Amino acid sequence: MTAYLVRRIAYSFVALCLLSLVAFVILRLIPGDPARLIAGLQASEEDVNRIRHEWGLDRPLIVQYGIFLNNFVHGNMGISLSYHAPVEALLVERLGNTLILVIPGFLVAATFGIFAGWLSAFKRNTIIDYICIGLAIAGVTIPSFWLGLMLIFLFGVKLGWFPTYGMGTWRHVVLPVATIGITYAAGTARLVRSSMLDVLYSDYIRTARAKGLGEALVMLKHALRNALIPTVTLLGLMLGGMIGGLTVTETVFSWPGLGKLLVDSVRCRDYPVLQGVILIMAIAVSLVNLLVDILYGVLDPRIVYE
Amino acid sequence: MRLFFRRKLSLVGLGCVILCLIMIVFADLLAPYDPQQINLNQVLAPPSTSHIFGTDELGRDVWSRILYGSRWTFLIGLSGVAFGLVIGGLIGLISGYLGGLLDDVVMRFIDVLYAFPGMILAIIIVAVAGPGLWGVILAIGVFSTSVFARITRASVLEVKSESYVEAARAIGASSVWILRRHILVNIVMPIIVMATTQLAQAVLVAASLGFLGLGVPPSTPEWGAILSRGRAFLREAPHVTVFPGLFISVSVFGIHIMGDVLRDVIDPRYRTEG
Numbered sequence: 001m002t003a004y005l006v007r008r009i010a011y012s013f014v015a016l017c018l019l020s021l022v023a024f025v026i027l028r029l030i031p032g033d034p035a036r037l038i039a040g041l042q043a044s045e046e047d048v049n050r051i052r053h054e055w056g057l058d059r060p061l062i063v064q065y066g067i068f069l070n071n072f073v074h075g076n077m078g079i080s081l082s083y084h085a086p087v088e089a090l091l092v093e094r095l096g097n098t099l100i101l102v103i104p105g106f107l108v109a110a111t112f113g114i115f116a117g118w119l120s121a122f123k124r125n126t127i128i129d130y131i132c133i134g135l136a137i138a139g140v141t142i143p144s145f146w147l148g149l150m151l152i153f154l155f156g157v158k159l160g161w162f163p164t165y166g167m168g169t170w171r172h173v174v175l176p177v178a179t180i181g182i183t184y185a186a187g188t189a190r191l192v193r194s195s196m197l198d199v200l201y202s203d204y205i206r207t208a209r210a211k212g213l214g215e216a217l218v219m220l221k222h223a224l225r226n227a228l229i230p231t232v233t234l235l236g237l238m239l240g241g242m243i244g245g246l247t248v249t250e251t252v253f254s255w256p257g258l259g260k261l262l263v264d265s266v267r268c269r270d271y272p273v274l275q276g277v278i279l280i281m282a283i284a285v286s287l288v289n290l291l292v293d294i295l296y297g298v299l300d301p302r303i304v305y306e
Numbered sequence: 307m308r309l310f311f312r313r314k315l316s317l318v319g320l321g322c323v324i325l326c327l328i329m330i331v332f333a334d335l336l337a338p339y340d341p342q343q344i345n346l347n348q349v350l351a352p353p354s355t356s357h358i359f360g361t362d363e364l365g366r367d368v369w370s371r372i373l374y375g376s377r378w379t380f381l382i383g384l385s386g387v388a389f390g391l392v393i394g395g396l397i398g399l400i401s402g403y404l405g406g407l408l409d410d411v412v413m414r415f416i417d418v419l420y421a422f423p424g425m426i427l428a429i430i431i432v433a434v435a436g437p438g439l440w441g442v443i444l445a446i447g448v449f450s451t452s453v454f455a456r457i458t459r460a461s462v463l464e465v466k467s468e469s470y471v472e473a474a475r476a477i478g479a480s481s482v483w484i485l486r487r488h489i490l491v492n493i494v495m496p497i498i499v500m501a502t503t504q505l506a507q508a509v510l511v512a513a514s515l516g517f518l519g520l521g522v523p524p525s526t527p528e529w530g531a532i533l534s535r536g537r538a539f540l541r542e543a544p545h546v547t548v549f550p551g552l553f554i555s556v557s558v559f560g561i562h563i564m565g566d567v568l569r570d571v572i573d574p575r576y577r578t579e580g
Contacts, residue, residue: 011414014414015414015417015418018415018418019418019422022430026430026433026434029434030434125311137559137562137563138555138559140562141506141555141558141562142551142555143510143514143517143551143554143555143558144514145514145517145530145533146533146547146551146554146555149533149537149540149547149551150548153540153544153547157540157544240421240423241423241425241426247426247514248425248517248518251517262426262429263429263518263519263520265433266429266432266520267520278430281426282422285421285422289421
């Protein structure tokens with residue numbers, strides 16, 4: 001187990017380095033002088049020169065990468081061009097805002113997804129199953145920005161129950177969380193259903209039935225637990241993706257989170273922010289993936305870590 | 307009951323795909339107006355007999371824009387997937403066939419790509435390549451590369467250990483010959499299925515990028531872009547937002563179902579339940 005953990009953490013570390021390299025390389029890939037890109041198009045020649053020296057842009061690439069990492073570790077990620085604030089402060093604030101949506105959204109998606117998938121498999125080939133499948137297919141195929149806009153139109157504009165954009169009260173949270181919940185629950189439900197069906201024909205289910213356990217208990221205790229193992233991976237990827245940015249949902253609801261920050265920084269060519277957002281997302285995704293792999297072993301004692 | 311339901315669902319899916327194909331092929335014939343024709347006397351008109359889906363904020367006919375939009379959306383989706391298929395397929399083929407250290411290193415890199423949320427990857431690519439047609443196609447291509455690399459490699463590994471490949475090697479066939487004659491033909495099917503699923507994804511990503519304003523120029527009649535412009539007028543003219551979204555959903559649904567049907571036809575192992 002320890003050996004596995006060490007290897008897994010080392011792997012995460014390598015992945016992080018690769019991703020940080022991506023964030024680093026981006027500024028060098030975009031045509032133009034990186035110092036000019038960081039300082040902004042309106043910056044004076046002096047400012048550009050100062051930044052070139054500060055970020056070591058006049059040194060060899062490998063040194064530049066070292067400086068880049070060192071600055072990052074010390075929480076010094078430059079000044080945002082459009083917000084005129086330190087990037088790190090901006091990132092912390094936006095990450096917090098995103099989490100306000102991610103946590104309830106994830107819980108809603110996981111609960112509904114697992115329940116619908118379980119129900120669908122339990123009542124397979126009945127009308128309930130078909131309704132669940134239909135809803136799940138709809139959830140997978142309807143674009144989330146359209147779903148969000150339709151919810152805004154129905155519950156915000158027509159019925160006036162919830163505000164249509166921005167953040168503030170709990171009412172602001174309802175529609176974005178519903179959008180996230182519906183979108184992500186659909187994928188989860190499909191996976192839970194198909195993993196349940198895979199599990200249903202295994203020997204231990206037959207044994208459980210032969211013991212005389214009720215179908216509901218078999219489905220819950222034996223089938224669901226085993227079906228959840230692949231689901232954990234999906235949920236993990238989902239959570240990573242959510243923290244990494246609900247780009248579309250946040251844009252629809254004008255929610256000042258990380259995802260919206262990413263989109264805005266691309267639009268406004270705010271490169272210091274872009275770099276920072278990519279790094280934060282890379283860290284979030286790597287951390288969540290690491291946790292998922294560890295959780296895997298806890299859920300399924302059959303997995304032996306070599 | 308089950309078969310009936312599945313068959314019905316497949317038929318509906320097929321219908322959606324045929325509808326999209328008709329729109330793409332006959333857009334010029336079916337469109338009642340020029341999609342770019344501005345008519346300031348008819349701004350944000352609700353659906354009527356002369357404009358069945360109404361008009362947008364510049365008085366352009368929404369139905370005509372959606373018709374031409376199908377071409378843009380599918381052009382972007384198909385090119386992006388083709389890009390990812392060629393690059394990812396080659397990576398998976400070579401990596402899987404040669405194996406060893408190269409395989410380890412390459413696949414670790416692909417795994418990192420795969421674990422990173424696709425939409426964010428696409429946005430980052432657009433940030434580097436710049437918005438516009440090529441940026442979006444590249445974004446979708448890179449985003450699907452890891453998927454194709456993984457499935458190709460898995461299929462290659464499966465086929466590689468078959469006895470007919472060993473036999474070919476035993477009689478002295480070259481690697482290129484084995485790859486072409488034995489491996490490629492046997493991995494085509496799972497890749498086609500994956501390409502269908504990826505196309506559905508690509509249409510969604512293309513529309514999402516269009517919606518975020520990071521896709522083709524906003525005046526282009528691309529589905530995501532039309533919808534994004536309608537967003538500002540959601541209150542007074544919901545039709546500009548509703549109809550393009552409906553068509554995105556219908557096409558993605560159709561392609562999705564086609565992918566499932568193809569998988570059932572090609573690989574009977576999946577046919578049992580579900």
